Amino acid sequence: MPQARTATHIEVDTRAGRVRGRWRADAAGHRSAAFLGIPFAEPPVGELRFAAPVPHRPWEGVRDATEYGATAQRGDSGITLIPEPSVPGDSTLNVNVFTPAPATDAALPVLVYLHGGGYVAGSPASPWYDGAAFNRDGIVTVSISYRLGFDGFGWIEDAPPNRGVLDWLLALEWVQQNVAAFGGDPARVTVAGQSAGGGAVLTLLGMPRAQPLFHAVYAISGVTADISPERAERFGRRLADAAGVEPTRAGFGALSEERVLELQRSLTSEPEGGSPLDGLRRLLADGLSLAPVIDGDLLPMATVDAIHSGIGADKPLVLGAADDEFSMVLADAKDKLRFVPARVLLGRVGLTGPMSTAYLAANRDVTRRGSAAIAGRYLTDHLFRSVALRVAEARGDALTWLYRFSWPSPVFGLAVHCLDVPFFFDCLPADRVDAVAGDHPPQALADEVHGGAVAFVTDGDPGWPRFTDAAAVTRVFDAPSRLANDGFAGVRPLLAT
Numbered sequence: 001m002p003q004a005r006t007a008t009h010i011e012v013d014t015r016a017g018r019v020r021g022r023w024r025a026d027a028a029g030h031r032s033a034a035f036l037g038i039p040f041a042e043p044p045v046g047e048l049r050f051a052a053p054v055p056h057r058p059w060e061g062v063r064d065a066t067e068y069g070a071t072a073q074r075g076d077s078g079i080t081l082i083p084e085p086s087v088p089g090d091s092t093l094n095v096n097v098f099t100p101a102p103a104t105d106a107a108l109p110v111l112v113y114l115h116g117g118g119y120v121a122g123s124p125a126s127p128w129y130d131g132a133a134f135n136r137d138g139i140v141t142v143s144i145s146y147r148l149g150f151d152g153f154g155w156i157e158d159a160p161p162n163r164g165v166l167d168w169l170l171a172l173e174w175v176q177q178n179v180a181a182f183g184g185d186p187a188r189v190t191v192a193g194q195s196a197g198g199g200a201v202l203t204l205l206g207m208p209r210a211q212p213l214f215h216a217v218y219a220i221s222g223v224t225a226d227i228s229p230e231r232a233e234r235f236g237r238r239l240a241d242a243a244g245v246e247p248t249r250a251g252f253g254a255l256s257e258e259r260v261l262e263l264q265r266s267l268t269s270e271p272e273g274g275s276p277l278d279g280l281r282r283l284l285a286d287g288l289s290l291a292p293v294i295d296g297d298l299l300p301m302a303t304v305d306a307i308h309s310g311i312g313a314d315k316p317l318v319l320g321a322a323d324d325e326f327s328m329v330l331a332d333a334k335d336k337l338r339f340v341p342a343r344v345l346l347g348r349v350g351l352t353g354p355m356s357t358a359y360l361a362a363n364r365d366v367t368r369r370g371s372a373a374i375a376g377r378y379l380t381d382h383l384f385r386s387v388a389l390r391v392a393e394a395r396g397d398a399l400t401w402l403y404r405f406s407w408p409s410p411v412f413g414l415a416v417h418c419l420d421v422p423f424f425f426d427c428l429p430a431d432r433v434d435a436v437a438g439d440h441p442p443q444a445l446a447d448e449v450h451g452g453a454v455a456f457v458t459d460g461d462p463g464w465p466r467f468t469d470a471a472a473v474t475r476v477f478d479a480p481s482r483l484a485n486d487g488f489a490g491v492r493p494l495l496a497t
Contacts, residue, residue: 032135037069040174041093068125069094084123098131101183116195133426140184155236172213198222206306225291308394320403324414327376358493410438426450
C-alpha cells in the first residue's frame with residue numbers, strides 16, 4: 001500500500017498495523033520523522049502482569065504515534081540527573097522510532113537505545129534520547145521500554161524470571177521485523193545504553209539467545225548486577241512477607257501497583273540517620289536488589305564470565321565510563337572527611353590490605369584532592385570502570401574499543417554520572433542539559449563523542465586504536481581529547497583478585 005504523506009505527518013505499515021508519525025526539523029533544517037509509543041507487546045496487566053511479554057495483536061486503521069507512550073516508571077524518582085518523564089497508562093511496552101527515511105528502502109544503520117535508572121527507574125521518553133542528531137547523520141534510532149523494579153526483575157515462585165530481559169528481547173525482535181519499514185537495515189543494528197542500560201547491553205552481549213538480534217554494542221557506564229537466584233528469591237520472599245501474601249503470581253497480583261512500589265522502595269531504601277559511608281559500604285558489598293538474575297537458562301552465567309567464554313566475540317564493542325561517576329555522593333561530606341586518612345576511609349568501605357596499598361599508589365593524583373575524592377573514585381571504579389576494563393580484557397582478540405569521559409562538569413567540578421549522555425546524543429541545547437553541563441558545554445566535545453558513535457554504528461570502528469592486552473589504548477574525551485596508553489591503569493589494582 002502506498003505510504004500516506006502530508007506536510008506534517010507520515011504513515012508507515014508495521015506487521016501489527018499502520019502507524020502515523022510526524023515530521024520535524026532541527027535548527028539547521030535537517031528533517032526526520034518521529035514515531036512515538038508504538039506497542040511491541042500487549043499491556044503487561046492482569047494475567048500478563050508477571051508473565052513473559054506477548055507480541056501486540058494487530059490493529060485496524062491507523063494508530064497515532066505522535067505522542068510518547070505510557071512508561072513503566074511511575075513518577076520520576078530523581079534517581080538520575082537526566083529528565084525522564086513518566087507517562088501514565090497500561091501499555092508500557094513500546095518503542096519510539098526516529099528516522100530520516102521512513103517508508104523507503106534506504107537500509108540505514110540502526111541504533112537501539114536502552115535507558116538507565118538502576119533497573120527501577122528511567123524513561124524512554126526523555127528529550128535527551130531523541131534521535132534527531134543520529135538521524136541527521138544517517139542513522140535510524142529506536143528507544144525501547146521495559147518493565148522495571150519488581151514487576152520486571154523480582155522473583156516470583158510461579159512466574160518466569162527476568163521478565164524485563166524478556167521485554168528487551170521482544171523489543172529487539174520487533175526491530176528485526178519492522179525497522180526496514182522505517183528505512184533501517186535489520187542486519188546493521190547496534191544496541192547501546194547508559195548505566196543500567198549499559199549493563200543491559202553487556203548482558204545482551206553475553207546472552208546466547210540474544211545473538212541474532214543485533215550486530216554491535218556501545219556500552220556507556222555499564223554496571224553489571226548478575227544477581228544470584230538465591231538472592232533474588234530472598235528478596236522476593238521478603239517482599240511477600242512484608243505484604244502478607246504468598247510469593248506467587250496470584251499473591252502479588254492481589255496487590256496494587258502502588259503497593260508493590262511502596263514495598264519495593266521500603267526494602268531497598270537506606271535507613272534514616274545513616275552516614276553516607278554506611279550507604280556506600282552497603283552498595284559496594286550487596287549491589288542492586290532488582291536487576292537481571294543468573295537463572296541458568298536465559299542468563300546461564302555472570303556477564304563477564306559469559307563474555308570470557310566467547311559469547312558475543314563476533315560483535316564489535318565500544319565501552320567506557322566517566323572518571324567520577326558517583327563521586328558526587330560524598331560531596332556534602334567532603335569537609336567532614338578531610339581529616340580522615342585515605343587508607344582509613346577506604347578501609348571503612350571495604351578496601352584493605354595490599355589491594356588498598358596498590359590502589360592508593362595507582363591513584364596518587366586523586367588522593368591529592370582529599371579523602372572524599374579517593375573514596376568517590378573507588379566507588380566509581382568498583383561499580384563502573386572496573387567493569388569496563390574486565391569486559392575489555394575478557395574479550396581477548398575480539399574487536400573492542402575503550403574510552404574514558406574526563407571532561408569535568410562546571411556544575412559538579414567532576415566528570416559525573418549521566419554527564420556524557422547529551423554529548424553522545426549531540427543534544428546540548430536540550431532541556432536541563434545546562435543543569436548538568438553548565439551554560440556553555442563544549443560543542444567540539446559533543447562532535448567528538450557523537451562522531452565516534454556515528455562512525456561505530458555506521459562502519460564498526462569509532463576512529464581510535466582498538467584495545468588489546470598488549471596495547472591498552474584508551475580514548476580520553478576531554479577538552480582537548482587525547483589518547484592514553486593504559487588509560488585505566490588506576491583501576492588495575494582492583495582486578496587483582
